[in-house]
Amino acid sequence: MTHLIAIGGSDAGISAALRARELDPSTDVTVVVADEYPNFSICGIPYYFTGEVQPWQSLAHRTAADLEATGMSLRLNTFATGIDVAGQRLTVRTPDGRTEDIGYDELIVGTGALPSHAGIAGLDQLAPADGVHVIHSMGDTFALDHDLTDRQPASAIIVGAGYVGLEMAEAFITRGMTVTQLQRGPEVLSTLDPELGALVHVELTTHGVEVVTGTTVTGIEKTPAGLAVTGTRDGQPFTQTTDLALVVVGVRPNTELLELAGARLGAGRAVVVDEHMRTGLPHVWAAGDGIITHHRLLGQTYLPLGTTSHKQGRIAGENALGGNRAFAGSVGTQVVKVFDLVAARTGLHDHEAVAAGYTPATVDAAADDHKRYYPGAHPIHFRITGDTNDGRLLGAQLVGRRGTEVAKRVDTYATALYAGLTIEQITELDLSYTPPLGSPWDAVQVATQAWDAQHRLAATPV
Amino acid sequence: MTHLIAIGGSDAGISAALRARELDPSTDVTVVVADEYPNFSICGIPYYFTGEVQPWQSLAHRTAADLEATGMSLRLNTFATGIDVAGQRLTVRTPDGRTEDIGYDELIVGTGALPSHAGIAGLDQLAPADGVHVIHSMGDTFALDHDLTDRQPASAIIVGAGYVGLEMAEAFITRGMTVTQLQRGPEVLSTLDPELGALVHVELTTHGVEVVTGTTVTGIEKTPAGLAVTGTRDGQPFTQTTDLALVVVGVRPNTELLELAGARLGAGRAVVVDEHMRTGLPHVWAAGDGIITHHRLLGQTYLPLGTTSHKQGRIAGENALGGNRAFAGSVGTQVVKVFDLVAARTGLHDHEAVAAGYTPATVDAAADDHKRYYPGAHPIHFRITGDTNDGRLLGAQLVGRRGTEVAKRVDTYATALYAGLTIEQITELDLSYTPPLGSPWDAVQVATQAWDAQHRLAATPV
Numbered sequence: 001m002t003h004l005i006a007i008g009g010s011d012a013g014i015s016a017a018l019r020a021r022e023l024d025p026s027t028d029v030t031v032v033v034a035d036e037y038p039n040f041s042i043c044g045i046p047y048y049f050t051g052e053v054q055p056w057q058s059l060a061h062r063t064a065a066d067l068e069a070t071g072m073s074l075r076l077n078t079f080a081t082g083i084d085v086a087g088q089r090l091t092v093r094t095p096d097g098r099t100e101d102i103g104y105d106e107l108i109v110g111t112g113a114l115p116s117h118a119g120i121a122g123l124d125q126l127a128p129a130d131g132v133h134v135i136h137s138m139g140d141t142f143a144l145d146h147d148l149t150d151r152q153p154a155s156a157i158i159v160g161a162g163y164v165g166l167e168m169a170e171a172f173i174t175r176g177m178t179v180t181q182l183q184r185g186p187e188v189l190s191t192l193d194p195e196l197g198a199l200v201h202v203e204l205t206t207h208g209v210e211v212v213t214g215t216t217v218t219g220i221e222k223t224p225a226g227l228a229v230t231g232t233r234d235g236q237p238f239t240q241t242t243d244l245a246l247v248v249v250g251v252r253p254n255t256e257l258l259e260l261a262g263a264r265l266g267a268g269r270a271v272v273v274d275e276h277m278r279t280g281l282p283h284v285w286a287a288g289d290g291i292i293t294h295h296r297l298l299g300q301t302y303l304p305l306g307t308t309s310h311k312q313g314r315i316a317g318e319n320a321l322g323g324n325r326a327f328a329g330s331v332g333t334q335v336v337k338v339f340d341l342v343a344a345r346t347g348l349h350d351h352e353a354v355a356a357g358y359t360p361a362t363v364d365a366a367a368d369d370h371k372r373y374y375p376g377a378h379p380i381h382f383r384i385t386g387d388t389n390d391g392r393l394l395g396a397q398l399v400g401r402r403g404t405e406v407a408k409r410v411d412t413y414a415t416a417l418y419a420g421l422t423i424e425q426i427t428e429l430d431l432s433y434t435p436p437l438g439s440p441w442d443a444v445q446v447a448t449q450a451w452d453a454q455h456r457l458a459a460t461p462v
Numbered sequence: 463m464t465h466l467i468a469i470g471g472s473d474a475g476i477s478a479a480l481r482a483r484e485l486d487p488s489t490d491v492t493v494v495v496a497d498e499y500p501n502f503s504i505c506g507i508p509y510y511f512t513g514e515v516q517p518w519q520s521l522a523h524r525t526a527a528d529l530e531a532t533g534m535s536l537r538l539n540t541f542a543t544g545i546d547v548a549g550q551r552l553t554v555r556t557p558d559g560r561t562e563d564i565g566y567d568e569l570i571v572g573t574g575a576l577p578s579h580a581g582i583a584g585l586d587q588l589a590p591a592d593g594v595h596v597i598h599s600m601g602d603t604f605a606l607d608h609d610l611t612d613r614q615p616a617s618a619i620i621v622g623a624g625y626v627g628l629e630m631a632e633a634f635i636t637r638g639m640t641v642t643q644l645q646r647g648p649e650v651l652s653t654l655d656p657e658l659g660a661l662v663h664v665e666l667t668t669h670g671v672e673v674v675t676g677t678t679v680t681g682i683e684k685t686p687a688g689l690a691v692t693g694t695r696d697g698q699p700f701t702q703t704t705d706l707a708l709v710v711v712g713v714r715p716n717t718e719l720l721e722l723a724g725a726r727l728g729a730g731r732a733v734v735v736d737e738h739m740r741t742g743l744p745h746v747w748a749a750g751d752g753i754i755t756h757h758r759l760l761g762q763t764y765l766p767l768g769t770t771s772h773k774q775g776r777i778a779g780e781n782a783l784g785g786n787r788a789f790a791g792s793v794g795t796q797v798v799k800v801f802d803l804v805a806a807r808t809g810l811h812d813h814e815a816v817a818a819g820y821t822p823a824t825v826d827a828a829a830d831d832h833k834r835y836y837p838g839a840h841p842i843h844f845r846i847t848g849d850t851n852d853g854r855l856l857g858a859q860l861v862g863r864r865g866t867e868v869a870k871r872v873d874t875y876a877t878a879l880y881a882g883l884t885i886e887q888i889t890e891l892d893l894s895y896t897p898p899l900g901s902p903w904d905a906v907q908v909a910t911q912a913w914d915a916q917h918r919l920a921a922t923p924v
Contacts, residue, residue: 011902044897047836058835163896307895310902328890335894344894373520374509407899408870411906412877414892419881428790430876432797432806433769434625435506437869440473440772444873 002027004320005090005104006313007080007257009033010042011306012110012288014067015313016320021070024321029072030102032092036076037138038064043306045141046167049148050174056141083107083261085281106283106320109258109271110313113251113289113304120159121219123247130222131244135164136251144246153243154178157229159217160248161188163336166200168246169209170339180210180240182217182229184249191334191345192397193383195364199399203341212238220245251304253290267292268302275326277316285320287312296329296417297348297394298356303332331417335407342402344410347395347417350385359389361455367446369404371435378404382447384423388455391422396447405437412444423448424456464489466782467552467566468775469542469719471495472504473768474572474750476529477775478782483532486783491534492564494554498538499600500526505768507603508629511610512636518603545569545723547743568745568782571720571733572775575713575751575766582621583681585709592684593706597626598713606708615705616640619691621679622710623650625798628662630708631671632801642672642702644679644691646711653796653807654859655845657826661861665803674700682707713766715752728754730764737788739778747782749774758791758879759810759856760818765794793879797869804864806872809857809879812847821851823917829908831866833897840866844909846885850917853884858909867899874906885910886918 004020004027006013017029031038039061047053057063064074075092081099082091089101115134117123126132128143131153135144147153156172158165161183172179181188181204187197188204188211204211215238217231226241253270255263263279263286266272270292277285289304291312308330315325335344353360362385368377380400386393396413400406416426426448433440441449466482466489468475479491493500501523509515519525526536537554543561544553551563577596579585588594590605593615597606609615618634620627623645634641643650643666649659650666650673666673677700679693688703715732717725725741725748728734732754739747751766753774770792777787797806815822824847830839842862848855858875862868878888888910895902903911 041833041835041897043895044833044835047897052837053835305895306902307892311890328887329892331892333892333894335896335899337896337898342899346892346894371503371506373503373506373515375514403865405867405870407894407896408867408874411891411893411904412870412873414894415874415877415881415883418887418891419877419883421877421881425790425880428773429873429880430769430791430793430795430808431873432795432808432869432876433505433767434797434799434869435503435509436799437797437804440768442873 002105002321003030003103004028004106004108005030005032005102006108006110007032007090008110008112008288009035009038010040010110010112010288011309012112012313012316013108014039015310016108016110016287016317017072018070019314019317020321021072023318023323025071027321031067031072031074032078032080032090033074033076034079035137035139038074038076039067040138042136045135046164046171048141049144049168049171056138080111080257083257083284085261085284088283104283106285108313108316108320109279109284109286109290110288110309111254111257111290114254115247116250116252117247118249120217120247122221126220126222131227132220133244133246135168135246135248147244148175151243155242156180156244156246157182157227157240157242158246158248159229160250161211162190162248162250163334165248166204166336166338168248169204170207173208179208180212180242182215182231183211183213184216186213188213189336189343192343192399193349193362196343196381196383196397196399199381200338200341200343203339207339251289253302253304255290258286258290267300270302276319276324277312277327285316287316294327294329296331303330305330305334307333328418331414333410333414335410337402340402341399342404342406343399344406345395345397346410346414347393348385349395353385353387353394358387358394360385360394361388361451363451363454365447365450367443368439369400369443370437371439374435376403380404380406380409380443382443384447384451386423386451386455391424391456393417393421393423393426409444423451427452464567464783465492465565466490466568466570467492467494467564468570468572469494469552470572470574470750471497471500472502472572472574472750473771474574474775474778475570476501477772478570478572478749478779479534480532481776481779482783483534485780485785487533489783493529493534493536494540494542494552495536495538496541497599497601500529500536500538502600504598507597508626508633510603511606511630511633518600542573542719545719545746547723547746550745566745568747570775570778570782571741571746571748571752572750572771573716573719573752576716577709578712578714579709580711582679582709584683588682588684593689594682595706595708597630597708597710609706610637613705617704618642618706618708619644619689619702619704620708620710621691622712623673624652624710624712625796627710628666628798628800630710631666632669635670641670642674642704644677644693645673645675646678648675650675651798651805654805654861655811655824658805658843658845658859658861661843662800662803662805665801669801713751715764715766717752720748720752729762730754732764738781738786739774739789747778749778756789756791758793765792767792767796769795790880793876795872795876797872799864802864803861804866804868805861806868807857807859808872808876809855810847811857815847815849815856820849820856822847822856823850825913825916827909827912829905830901831862831905832899833901836897838865842866842868842871842905844905846909846913848885848913848917853886853918855879855883855885855888871906885913889914
């Protein structure tokens with residue numbers, strides 16, 4: 001009987017454990033979880049703070065009992081500290097502080113990522129008790145929750161305007177707080193080009209968020225007047241005082257365990273694995289936010305996303321049992337709801353495509369989500385990036401009102417990217433149409449026609 | 463200067479004319495339109511009757527002035543009666559009843575389809591003035607509108623439960639009428655398997671529609687008590703009296719003009735064209751509901767859809783000017799909103815796949831449109847059909863509440879069908895996820911995993 005250990009209670013580790021149990025119920029599966037919250041939806045935490053998701057227990061994809069019912073063993077509050085690769089033994093610190101060695105036949109490491117501090121001075125000395133927060137685990141969630149309840153802070157500065165930062169801005173606004181969002185770059189949500197990020201910016205300010213772009217935060221300090229957040233804005237010194245600071249400036253791969261065991265680091269200082277999730281260390285596999293990402297357009301990169309972790313974990317679980325499945329690769333599909341707006345992207349931006357050796361061109365377009373004569377039509381704004389050499393789709397960005405099916409419209413582009421379709425082929429797709437929900441040429445095709453009109457008509461033999 | 467004539471003011475003819483003007487503004491384009499309503503959205507007519515679209519003029523995709531602004535000439539109320547292929551001349555009947563010959567360099571025929579009467583006795587003798595209606599043109603629309611206004615009928619029988627029949631049931635219910643929907647087959651909306659059609663059936667009855675399946679209507683007769691609709695139900699005689707009868711039992715291709723000119727008929731007695739929209743008659747092209755449909759999974763069939771007509775018309779317009787574009791083929795993607803439900807399908811049903819020589823299996827699945835912990839999650843019901851030989855996707859059917867993005871989720875399958883993806887490859891797709899709008903494995907992938915679990919696990923090397 002194979003003994004499989006998965007380290008990590010989040011997407012990658014649990015997916016691996018579930019897949020192993022599904023494929024071979026005779027496998028003995030142990031999941032080592034650093035806290036006592038296995039299989040929680042970290043992506044759902046902002047909606048706990050808006051009040052839409054209550055109680056916090058409902059954030060669990062599956063309860064511990066659900067997981068154990070599949071036949072896996074959970075070791076909660078257990079911290080993996082070392083791997084004896086040759087001896088196939090994992091060293092852990094148990095909940096009562098003891099050190100224990102556990103033998104394994106196959107090991108899957110899904111230790112994920114850690115919040116980045118982006119070099120902000122003072123962060124190491126400040127804690128939730130000081131009103132300074134990150135939001136990456138259930139522990140962080142409880143700490144923020146207690147602070148909001150205990151101190152009733154009236155103002156918050158959110159450092160960072162990525163997905164989590166924007167969702168938390170909405171949460172704080174919903175709770176009646178004053179919110180300032182500081183962003184290093186020229187526009188919020190840098191996963192979009194600034195042309196579309198600007199629409200998200202307007203949505204934030206419309207709902208009362210003070211957005212300050214071009215601002216690099218260099219320090220946070222506790223002062224009698226509150227937390228002083230300092231930095232530079234467009235080269236000038238910047239200081240603002242707040243009751244609460246939330247730092248959400250991205251993550252870095254949590255690689256310590258695998259590095260100590262001899263694994264190699266690659267893109268983004270994440271652990272290198274092959275498409276089969278092999279680390280190169282015998283019987284040691286890895287998946288999730290701690291490893292490099294195989295990207296269908298970029299090769300190896302680092303792009304931690306929950307969807308990817310699920311897929312990688314599932315593959316690791318299968319291959320650890322003797323399977324031979326390869327990760328098909330990410331295309332970087334992402335979506336976020338910001339108040340009443342939905343913003344999505346897949347594939348590459350123009351500048352990313354240039355850096356990767358493509359010859360891109362990017363075209364703006366707008367098209368209604370459904371026939372304008374039917375009530376409730378709203379425009380969706382697009383940026384389509386294609387290769388001018390071969391007409392292949394390289395990327396798509398979309399922003400539209402909630403209800404315009406932007407989240408699933410981006411999936412058409414994501415599927416096209418997977419299949420390597422040209423922009424012209426997207427125009428050929430047989431997409432669904434009924435007046436309340438689409439148009440004879442769907443909005444995604446109006447956008448590809450706009451690209452073709454600018455970049456491919458010359459090739460038409462007329 | 464090329465003189466191009468397009469016959470038909472609906473999707474195919476107008477798309478051809480627009481494309482020709484777009485590609486070569488020196489082309490002289492004349493569009494011959496049998497009525498005075500070019501470029502109206504026939505798919506939108508039911509929403510005129512629900513009251514959601516007012517006035518009727520807003521059903522125009524473009525006004526006559528919009529069309530003429532592109533440089534095309536419209537000849538309204540002008541009926542094409544004959545084609546002199548060798549002489550490249552089109553004979554028309556002008557609005558004042560004269561016969562006129564118009565020379566052309568290239569001719570595109572988009573005469574569309576006509577409502578089917580499905581062998582119902584008495585229909586030829588009954589007219590809108592008798593309370594008997596079809597709904598296929600703006601003329602039909604006005605006739606029904608006048609009848610509803612003048613007579614204020616309290617009850618309606620709708621013969622047929624396809625897209626238009628269901629949408630019109632909703633319209634009549636919205637107007638406070640009593641509606642009986644008669645369907646020949648075992649379940650409404652036969653573009654879905656009965657397992658999913660049953661969900662639509664429940665939605666109809668929930669909103670007060672009396673649905674009677676298994677009923678073949680053989681006659682409609684005017685009696686002192688109203689219109690008597692007669693037929694057989696499960697082999698027994700059936701009669702029901704009503705104030706108004708709407709017959710929406712499908713369409714047949716309108717091929718008379720091209721048949722007289724020597725064109726060949728094929729699938730569904732529609733005009734045969736090649737993928738370039740050539741009829742085989744020199745300088746005569748055709749597009750739209752009057753021609754056969756090239757289907758990526760079935761080869762030649764007859765499947766008239768507005769989306770297809772737009773694509774075919776665009777290709778005909780381009781090729782008539784010397785282009786060399788081929789229609790990529792339909793995959794039969796369709797969607798309909800029925801009250802608060804959305805039903806979609808793409809590709810083949812199991813029985814269609816068998817008939818076409820595939821070795822299909824079909825699996826049911828259900829998955830929430832987004833994470834259940836976030837408010838407003840609803841299940842989407844799926845039927846996935848794949849080929850057990852090679853794992854290739856053959857078809858997908860989806861039913862979910864309005865707002866569950868069913869219309870654009872079916873597009874992921876439609877794109878996969880276009881690209882020839884396997885069901886396993888759909889599970890590999892990098893689709894978008896945020897808790898309010900999706901799941902880490904999107905619902906479309908939960909469904910493909912369900913298919914794989916039943917039909918592909920044996921192939922997994924474990």
